[in-house]
Amino acid sequence: MLSMSDTPVENFATIFAKLNTPVAFLVPTPTGYKKSIMDAVAPVRDLLSESKVHDFQTQSQGPENKHVVPAFFVHSDRVVETQASLYRPITKSGDPRIWFYDLKKYCQPCNLLALTVIDGAIYVFNLSDTFVADSLVKHDYAYNILSSGDNSSLIEQQLLELIRQINAAGPQRSITPGDPGVGDTLEHALGIQRNNSKNPDYMGIELKTTRLTRNGKLRTPTRSTLFSQVPDAGMPYREIVEKYGKMQVPRGSSDARLQLYETFRVSRPNAYGLVLEVNENDDRLDMKYQDGDKRSYVASWTMKLLKERLRTKHPETFWVGATSEMIDGVEYFRYVRVMHTKNPNASLLAPLIEADKVTLDLAAHFNVDGKWRDHGVLFKMNKNDFPLLFSEPEEFIF
Known part of the structure; x- marks a missing residue:
């Protein structure tokens, strides 16, 4: 429509x-x-x-x-x-x-x-x-x-001050090797126990942490993950990879594996022939396979579920950026930037998906030995587009 x-x-x-x-x-x-x-x-x-x-x-x-x-x-x-x-x-x-x-x-x-x-x-x-x-x-x-008014959050001010203090204390030694370290280290410094809960991290505020630099070099800006959600109807996630995935050799390896690492959007099919469609009458987001001019149904999400995931995950969020440096072979982080968002307008989610402002990343593969590895079905958005979805994003630089 x-x-x-x-x-x-x-x-x-x-x-x-x-x-x-x-x-x-x-x-x-x-x-x-x-x-x-x-x-x-x-x-x-x-x-x-x-x-x-x-x-x-x-x-x-x-x-x-x-x-x-x-x-x-x-x-x-x-x-x-x-x-x-x-x-x-x-x-x-x-x-x-x-x-x-x-x-x-x-x-x-x-x-x-x-x-x-x-x-x-x-x-x-x-x-x-x-x-x-x-x-x-x-x-x-x-x-x-x-127009209507809004009240500032005392918890927001408290958390912002804590991150300022962590920044002032200097580089923080990573407590976890690899990619999870940037988030785990901040949560550890804040006294938050690591868990796999889908609930917000700090007294109702979600923390999303990313590297701004790696080994002293500025990283290319990436889209931020809003939430992860597998399809709730149609073909199961694993079967999608089995049917539409491709045998490819990942970087740094000599062995091919069956994988599907790709971005999905409404405007055009991706390299796997898969495309998104917003079905307004049935209040669904559909994944379809395009073969020539024909599209066939693969799987879908109810928009009600996606809206609820957005509301639950991001009633209030601190998107924290950190610089990274290696000292004696160990990674250290300094948390230098916070973007604060709140009140996501979930009624805008479907239109923004249709406008390619919110996209979907599917990231999974089967190892050579057949073991399944799943990195999630991730709904993402560029931080520059946050004002399209969130009420008055505010940025703080330390």
């Missing part, structure tokens, strides 16, 4: 993320616009259900069961009152529908509409309207409708 939009959703994701405003997007198709019909896709259904405006799952089919709720069209200097009709037709399986009265006076086909709920009413922002867009970007009338 978003692929039909005449306006990129990522142009506005930063605003909704900053304000932590739950939002859903609609794009009227030319046919739907003409017939005054729009599908209430899964993100819209979720928005209305979670805000307790309407639950399509409990709604019976037929015009007599239509539900009408208050709505407003947002302009650059005013709002115009209207109504939203929410219903399930008798035809087919009663797929949920939504329509706003006088919508044709407010937008054109393929315009990008952002929906949010305030005090039980649906507010519609036509992001394809340059005046509305400017009003949001320049923090004028449309922006003020969405």
